[in-house]
Amino acid sequence: MKPIYSTVIACLALGAVGTASAETLRLLTWGSYAPDNLVKMFEEKYPDIDVEVTFSNNEEMIAKLRATGGAGFDLAQPSHDRIYAAQLEYDIYKPLDLSKIDTSNMEAKLLDGVKENTTIDGEVYAVPHQWGTSGLMADKSKAPELAGWGDLCDAKYKGKTSMRLKRTILLGTAFAMGEDPFAAYSDLDKYQGILDKVADKLIACKDNIKAYWKGGDDLSAMMLSGEIVASETWDSTAYKLFAENENIVFVPPSTGALAWIDTFAFPRKGKADDAAYKWINFVLQPENVKLMSASTGAMAAVKGAKDLLPDDKKAAVNAAFSDEDVQNLKFFANIPPGVEDMEGKTLEKIKAATGG
Amino acid sequence: MAGSRAKDAKKLALILLFTPFALWITLLILLPHVGMMVLSLKEKVAPRVYEYGFDNYINFAQEPIYWNTLLRTGSVSLLVTLLALLIGFPVAYYIAKIAGNRTKGALFLLCLIPLWVSDLIRAFGWILLLRETGVISSALQASGLIDTPIEFLYNDATVIMGLVYTVVLFMIVPLVSTLDGMDNEMIEAGYNLGGNGFTVLRRIIIPYAMPGIVAGCIVVFMLSAGSYLTPILLGGKNSSWFTEQIYDQFISRYNWESGAAFGFVLLVFTSLVVWLGLKLSGQTLSSTVAKS
Numbered sequence: 079m080k081p082i083y084s085t086v087i088a089c090l091a092l093g094a095v096g097t098a099s100a101e102t103l104r105l106l107t108w109g110s111y112a113p114d115n116l117v118k119m120f121e122e123k124y125p126d127i128d129v130e131v132t133f134s135n136n137e138e139m140i141a142k143l144r145a146t147g148g149a150g151f152d153l154a155q156p157s158h159d160r161i162y163a164a165q166l167e168y169d170i171y172k173p174l175d176l177s178k179i180d181t182s183n184m185e186a187k188l189l190d191g192v193k194e195n196t197t198i199d200g201e202v203y204a205v206p207h208q209w210g211t212s213g214l215m216a217d218k219s220k221a222p223e224l225a226g227w228g229d230l231c232d233a234k235y236k237g238k239t240s241m242r243l244k245r246t247i248l249l250g251t252a253f254a255m256g257e258d259p260f261a262a263y264s265d266l267d268k269y270q271g272i273l274d275k276v277a278d279k280l281i282a283c284k285d286n287i288k289a290y291w292k293g294g295d296d297l298s299a300m301m302l303s304g305e306i307v308a309s310e311t312w313d314s315t316a317y318k319l320f321a322e323n324e325n326i327v328f329v330p331p332s333t334g335a336l337a338w339i340d341t342f343a344f345p346r347k348g349k350a351d352d353a354a355y356k357w358i359n360f361v362l363q364p365e366n367v368k369l370m371s372a373s374t375g376a377m378a379a380v381k382g383a384k385d386l387l388p389d390d391k392k393a394a395v396n397a398a399f400s401d402e403d404v405q406n407l408k409f410f411a412n413i414p415p416g417v418e419d420m421e422g423k424t425l426e427k428i429k430a431a432t433g434g
Numbered sequence: 435m436a437g438s439r440a441k442d443a444k445k446l447a448l449i450l451l452f453t454p455f456a457l458w459i460t461l462l463i464l465l466p467h468v469g470m471m472v473l474s475l476k477e478k479v480a481p482r483v484y485e486y487g488f489d490n491y492i493n494f495a496q497e498p499i500y501w502n503t504l505l506r507t508g509s510v511s512l513l514v515t516l517l518a519l520l521i522g523f524p525v526a527y528y529i530a531k532i533a534g535n536r537t538k539g540a541l542f543l544l545c546l547i548p549l550w551v552s553d554l555i556r557a558f559g560w561i562l563l564l565r566e567t568g569v570i571s572s573a574l575q576a577s578g579l580i581d582t583p584i585e586f587l588y589n590d591a592t593v594i595m596g597l598v599y600t601v602v603l604f605m606i607v608p609l610v611s612t613l614d615g616m617d618n619e620m621i622e623a624g625y626n627l628g629g630n631g632f633t634v635l636r637r638i639i640i641p642y643a644m645p646g647i648v649a650g651c652i653v654v655f656m657l658s659a660g661s662y663l664t665p666i667l668l669g670g671k672n673s674s675w676f677t678e679q680i681y682d683q684f685i686s687r688y689n690w691e692s693g694a695a696f697g698f699v700l701l702v703f704t705s706l707v708v709w710l711g712l713k714l715s716g717q718t719l720s721s722t723v724a725k726s
Contacts, residue, residue: 137685144688167481167688244686289588290671296561303567305585415481422687426679430499432672 102128103353106142106151108340109133111208113373120360127353136160143170148346153354158339159410161196161204167415172346173201178355179342180362181205188379192339195412204341205358206379208370211328211407212246213335215316219325220307226332227254230308231283240300241310243290243429245421246336250310251276253333253408260411266420273424281431290429294318301326314375317394328398334406339379474694490695500679504699507676508707510590511658514597518605518654519647521598526609526646527639531618545606553600557667560596561587564668588670596664601657605650612646613639648717652708659704676700 105112112131121129132151134142139156148170156164165171181189188206196204216224221235227250230239241247252259252272262269288306291297294315300306301319313335316328342358344351361370367378368386375391377383384395477489494500529541548556563569564586571583586592620642624634640647665675680700683693712718 137688140688141685144690164688169482284671287671288585292666299565303565305566418687419689422682422689426499426674426682429671429674430502 100126100128101350101353102130103153103350103357104130104132104151104348105153105155105357106132106134106139106345107153107155108135108374110373110375111155111340111370113369116361116366116369116373119366120357123360124353124356127350127356129357140164140168140170143345144168146347148172148348150347151345152348152350153357154343154345155207155340156204156343157410158192158195158204158206158341159412161341161343162198162412163415165196165198165203170346171203172344172348173198173203174205174342174344175355176202176205179205180359183362183364183380185379185381185383188339191409192341192379196341196343204343206339207342207358207361208374208376209337209339209379210376211313211330211335211337212250213311213313213331214308214329215301215311215319215326216308216329217301217304217323217325218327220304224308224329227251227310228279230310231279231286233286235307236286237288238305238307239286239309240288240291240297240306242292242297243425245425247280247310248273248276248421248424249336249410250331250333251279254331255279260408263411263414263417266414266416269417270420273420277424277427280428284428284431313395313398316398317375317391320394320397321390328394330399330403330406334408335403337407337409339409340376470694470697473691474698476691478689478691484691490692491699493692494695494699499674500696503674503679504676504703506674507659507700508703510594510597511655512707514594514601514658515651515655517594517598518602519651522602522605522609522650523643523647525602526606526613529606530610530613531616531621542610545603548599549603553661553663554667556600557596557663560592560599560668564592587668590670590673592668592670593665593673593675596668597658597661600661600664601654604653604657608646608649608653609643610646612643616642644717645721648712648715648719651711655708655711656704659700 111133112129117129117131121127136156139154140160142150143154144164147168154171161171184206188209192204192206193202196202214224214227214230216222221238223229224232224235227247229235230241249259252275255272255275257272257275259269259272262272288300291300291309294312297309297311297315298319301309302322311328313328316326319326320328342354344354348354360366362378362380364380364386367380367383368388371378371383371386371391372388377395378386380386384392387395474490475486475488476484477487479485525545529538529545533541551559561568565571566583566585566587568586570586571580574580575583616639620638621634624638629637660677662675662677662681665673666678669675676696677700680693680696683689683696
């Protein structure tokens with residue numbers, strides 16, 4: 079859930095000598111989740127570890143691990159809702175040894191939430207790293223009243239809004255229609271009913287949309303150029319735009335912004351577990367959290383994370399979130415098997431429909 | 435003795451020359467396709483439990499969205515092929531027949547230059563030009579021709595134009611090489627015998643260029659039907675492309691089985707179109723592509 083369009087493999091060159099005996103830590107993570115300065119500091123602290131970074135996104139991470147049965151990487155960072163079902167279906171992760179991770183300064187609510195979501199047969203498969211939300215953004219000078227998911231379909235903004243045709247907008251629209259899609263995950267027939275209603279609504283809305291955005295870059299370009307005035311978005315993208323134009327703010331939808339947590343998880347056939355534990359503990363240290371958040375634009379899952387944000391990001395967060403909005407967050411629920419297919423079909427139906 | 439040694443040497447040369455090709459075909463084409471075929475015949479019944487059957491293909495046939503997208507992809511690709519031929523033929527004819535020897539090389543190089551830049555960058559180039567606040571729209575506004583900005587991006591015409599731009603080179607190259615081999619005297623003879631420009635084109639040049647035309651059309655059609663970036667980046671909210679469906683099945687929906695089936699459907703469909711095209715135009719592969 080970070081604006082990364084294509085997979086970029088960055089094999090970071092090392093200054094270290096005698097790398098032949100060195101251990102390699104192969105990270106599979108989001109773009110910007112392994113900034114160069116942090117990698118360098120880590121390699122200075124542990125001279126016998128080489129860090130190799132592959133940038134990816136949720137779907138591609140799982141596809142890569144599935145292709146190899148969990149080999150090829152030592153540490154992956156999928157979102158918390160992509161652990162449980164993926165593990166049940168494809169057996170690509172291995173359990174964590176929590177005693178090796180310094181969880182003391184992690185935000186308890188997030189840690190417990192992730193543990194609960196990713197425990198299989200009593201074993202924990204992930205701990206939280208960064209979290210953020212999906213919601214709306216608006217140019218205040220042109221769309222001051224935008225407040226809920228449904229407002230993207232308001233005829234006032236005809237041809238001036240955008241969204242990404244992925245599951246987030248399905249869930250957001252369901253909430254805006256007064257449904258609770260996460261509660262319906264346990265009853266897939268009911269969930270199909272909700273999806274059908276959402277599809278009708280979004281097909282009718284198509285005429286209002288300028289184009290579906292595909293990555294953070296095209297969304298940013300449309301928003302900054304003023305071609306659109308409001309869109310569904312990741313909060314980090316909105317924060318970046320806030321730095322360039324103070325009128326562009328993140329708007330947590332009235333029904334609650336959808337919150338995701340990117341985690342640390344171990345691929346099943348990873349070979350450098352110790353190095354991976356070292357990396358986890360390293361990036362969770364407060365001074366490193368600051369560097370990480372400056373790069374990711376998201377908040378770390380540690381106590382007082384907001385104060386560890388760089389100043390411009392802090393201003394953007396304060397402009398977006400009140401305490402009430404934070405209480406109102408809806409965390410993505412585990413995706414049960416089968417739901418991806420149902421949601422995929424619905425999205426295809428919307429894309430193929432010519433109406434609206 | 436000497437004769438048989440020469441024979442052995444010839445045999446060895448043949449084997450050495452043939453090995454890379456055989457390895458390439460087997461390892462990179464045949465094996466992956468066999469794997470895909472097996473995958474496409476699997477059906478997930480429960481987590482980690484699979485059964486063999488034709489369900490993925492049946493699902494494809496039962497869902498109008500899928501085959502509509504496939505037909506759309508096919509017909510747009512045919513249009514792209516036709517446009518590429520119409521644009522490519524005069525260019526190729528000029529390079530092969532009219533331009534002097536020195537300009538020939540320069541012109542050919544000019545045609546190749548766009549290929550030095552990746553597909554992605556070229557698509558972004560179009561986006562910069564065509565978007566509502568882009569170069570063309572702004573220029574038209576500045577010149578006073580239009581009052582409000584126009585969005586050129588995000589529609590089917592843009593996709594077709596982008597595709598033609600990407601593939602036209604693959605039409606030009608085989609056409610130039612066929613036309614190059616044509617004796618100028620044949621054209622002169624056509625005129626001497628009383629033919630006008632159109633007759634010469636229809637009865638001499640086109641029949642002679644047929645191998646190049648067929649080869650170009652096949653390559654262009656296949657490239658266009660199998661392209662991913664251009665339709666995705668330039669296409670609008672209604673324009674689906676079949677490769678996008680395949681990507682979604684594999685990546686977004688974790689449904690490799692159905693994605694593999696879609697891949698085979700696309701392969702069979704495009705092969706069928708090529709076969710039909712050859713049949714309808716009365717050509718065969720051996721009389722055209724193999725001849726060139």
